[in-house]
Amino acid sequence: MSVLLDISHIDMEFPTPKGPFTALRDVDLKIAQGEFVSLIGHSGCGKSTVLNVVAGLYQATRGGVILNGKEVTEPGPERAVVFQNHSLLPWLTAYENVELAVKQVFGNSKSKAEMREWIEHNLDLVHMNHALHKRPNEISGGMKQRVGIARALAMQPKVLLMDEPFGALDALTRAHMQDSLMEIQAELNNTVIMITHDVDEAVLLSDRIVMMTNGPAATIGEILDVDLERPRHRLELANDPLYNQYRSKVLKFLHERHSKPDVPVKKTVAKPLQTTENTTTGHAQKEAVEDAA
Amino acid sequence: MTTTTANATKLIGFKLPQLSEVFNRTLVSGAIRLIALPLAGMFTFLLLWSITAQNIDTSLGKFPGPAAVMEQFNSLYDEHQRSREKEQAFYQRQEKRNAERVAKDPSYEPKIRAYTGKETFLDQIVTSLITVMSGFLLAVAIAIPLGIAIGLSKPLNNAINPIIQVFKPVSPLAWLPLVTMVVSALYATPDPVVAKSFLVSLITVTLCCLWPMVINTAVGVAGIDRDLVNVSKVLRLPALRHVQKIVLPASVPMIFTGMRLSLGVAWMVLIAAEMLAQNPGLGKFVWDEFQNGSSDSLARIMAAVLVIGVIGFLLDRGMLTLQKLVSWDKSANQ
Numbered sequence: 001m002s003v004l005l006d007i008s009h010i011d012m013e014f015p016t017p018k019g020p021f022t023a024l025r026d027v028d029l030k031i032a033q034g035e036f037v038s039l040i041g042h043s044g045c046g047k048s049t050v051l052n053v054v055a056g057l058y059q060a061t062r063g064g065v066i067l068n069g070k071e072v073t074e075p076g077p078e079r080a081v082v083f084q085n086h087s088l089l090p091w092l093t094a095y096e097n098v099e100l101a102v103k104q105v106f107g108n109s110k111s112k113a114e115m116r117e118w119i120e121h122n123l124d125l126v127h128m129n130h131a132l133h134k135r136p137n138e139i140s141g142g143m144k145q146r147v148g149i150a151r152a153l154a155m156q157p158k159v160l161l162m163d164e165p166f167g168a169l170d171a172l173t174r175a176h177m178q179d180s181l182m183e184i185q186a187e188l189n190n191t192v193i194m195i196t197h198d199v200d201e202a203v204l205l206s207d208r209i210v211m212m213t214n215g216p217a218a219t220i221g222e223i224l225d226v227d228l229e230r231p232r233h234r235l236e237l238a239n240d241p242l243y244n245q246y247r248s249k250v251l252k253f254l255h256e257r258h259s260k261p262d263v264p265v266k267k268t269v270a271k272p273l274q275t276t277e278n279t280t281t282g283h284a285q286k287e288a289v290e291d292a293a
Numbered sequence: 294m295t296t297t298t299a300n301a302t303k304l305i306g307f308k309l310p311q312l313s314e315v316f317n318r319t320l321v322s323g324a325i326r327l328i329a330l331p332l333a334g335m336f337t338f339l340l341l342w343s344i345t346a347q348n349i350d351t352s353l354g355k356f357p358g359p360a361a362v363m364e365q366f367n368s369l370y371d372e373h374q375r376s377r378e379k380e381q382a383f384y385q386r387q388e389k390r391n392a393e394r395v396a397k398d399p400s401y402e403p404k405i406r407a408y409t410g411k412e413t414f415l416d417q418i419v420t421s422l423i424t425v426m427s428g429f430l431l432a433v434a435i436a437i438p439l440g441i442a443i444g445l446s447k448p449l450n451n452a453i454n455p456i457i458q459v460f461k462p463v464s465p466l467a468w469l470p471l472v473t474m475v476v477s478a479l480y481a482t483p484d485p486v487v488a489k490s491f492l493v494s495l496i497t498v499t500l501c502c503l504w505p506m507v508i509n510t511a512v513g514v515a516g517i518d519r520d521l522v523n524v525s526k527v528l529r530l531p532a533l534r535h536v537q538k539i540v541l542p543a544s545v546p547m548i549f550t551g552m553r554l555s556l557g558v559a560w561m562v563l564i565a566a567e568m569l570a571q572n573p574g575l576g577k578f579v580w581d582e583f584q585n586g587s588s589d590s591l592a593r594i595m596a597a598v599l600v601i602g603v604i605g606f607l608l609d610r611g612m613l614t615l616q617k618l619v620s621w622d623k624s625a626n627q
């Protein structure tokens with residue numbers, strides 16, 4: 001398989017008054033074109049940090065991210081992000097929110113009519129064509145998230161990054177959104193990295209599930225290949241032995257990590273942490289620590 | 294037919310009273326809340342005012358009650374009318390005289406002299422309003438860009454914040470002498486476009502109402518949702534578009550809060566400045582009446598006080614309306 005995105009041995013340290021805090025240690029992952037990868041792990045294990053490094057919002061302390069043979073050094077529309085709480089601009093309508101992205105990405109290459117068509121096409125994809133001119137506060141949480149996805153898709157990203165996109169939605173809406181996402185994925189064959197802590201969601205949607213150990217110094221614990229045929233249907237899968245096997249594997253991993261805090265990893269990490277020099281001085285990283293605190 | 298009518302009557306007979314009862318109840322309670330209670334409050338105030346006023350003797354006679362003030366409102370308006378008539382008569386006379394001279398000597402270029410009668414109460418109100426709005430707009434033009442810059446840049450914020458904190462609590466009366474002297478020194482043209490006194494009031498107003506806007510804008514800009522900033526980063530919006538598309542709209546509610554506070558400060562400062570510096574306007578009117586010391590003076594000052602209050606209230610309502618028109622955040626507070 002050809003590697004599209006190479007997350008190459010990244011370490012992430014955040015400076016704190018008590019010395020550097022290691023959030024990630026040696027996270028290494030290669031993702032192929034068209035692959036759907038989920039990152040799963042307990043809260044605070046650094047899943048979002050991985051995503052932010054790939055997005056370019058954080059710079060890894062060591063190692064780096066290579067997309068299509070080029071190192072990622074800053075955020076950009078080829079790595080579009082769907083944020084957990086939709087992050088639509090509240091003063092713009094659904095259409096205008098997508099338009100802002102399309103104008104920025106295709107402003108030079110598409111005509112006005114083409115852009116309009118492209119915006120409407122993407123809102124069509126997420127079934128939002130009935131509410132083009134509604135503002136975020138006039139539509140439901142699920143609809144907002146749909147518009148957020150449409151905005152990300154409209155940038156025609158090489159990798160679509162989703163940070164717990166359905167975490168804030170109720171179960172029924174979430175199921176709808178997952179089905180929609182599978183449909184879109186079948187049609188566009190995007191490369192997707194999705195953060196989740198919903199085991200069913202991970203198994204249902206992913207080609208691979210990356211399970212992360214608990215932080216600090218979180219890293220990849222196990223990778224599970226999900227070899228279920230597509231298209232997948234949640235009702236049929238409910239009684240599928242293979243599906244349930246995958247499900248219980250993930251659950252087991254999460255449960256074991258939770259009940260036994262990761263002592264060995266901590267120990268092996270504690271030493272190099274003291275000896276390595278601290279090279280992080282970035283503004284974004286400082287802010288991230290403030291956030292965590 | 295009969296059965297349906299009977300049914301309908303039954304239905305109406307049963308339903309309508311209930312509906313209207315509910316309707317009446319909400320209507321009555323609404324009327325009490327919106328009309329009766331404010332009226333009662335106002336009536337009580339007028340009563341207390343007139344009782345108290347009768348018991349206060351000053352060297353200028355009794356403290357004016359509501360009736361005396363009302364009388365002065367009328368007389369102030371009459372004075373204004375009379376002054377306008379005089380002014381018209383003056384211009385008519387001047388025109389006539391000029392026409393006669395031109396008829397006698399075609400090479401004569403008529404001089405038009407402005408009417409120099411005393412400014413009436415209404416003129417003073419207009420002057421005050423023009424001054425306050427000019428000072429306020431100048432402050433807006435300085436404060437909003439400054440606030441955005443401070444909000445966006447932490448180092449700039451650290452550098453400027455102490456200065457803001459020191460100048461914010463300074464009273465207009467302290468600025469006034471300085472402004473007066475500086476304006477006199479720098480604005481020494483023989484043919485001024487605007488009056489010096491106007492400039493002094495304007496600058497004093499600007500200096501005092503700058504700060505709430507700067508602070509609120511900076512807080513609004515610094516407090517923009519991180520996700521929205523990240524959206525802008527992912528889209529690689531250039532700095533100017535970032536400000537235009539994300540920063541400015543996101544902080545509009547806070548900017549308007551600052552503007553409302555500032556306009557309130559501006560109006561208060563203006564009256565004090567006019568009073569102390571003898572600049573034309575409502576403040577000067579109050580001071581002149583005080584110096585005048587006639588038996589009507591206190592009533593006239595009280596009339597001015599009421600007018601100042603009403604105008605301040607209207608200015609605030611105006612800003613609120615503007616905010617509701619401009620802002621995407623429709624939950625603008627009262």
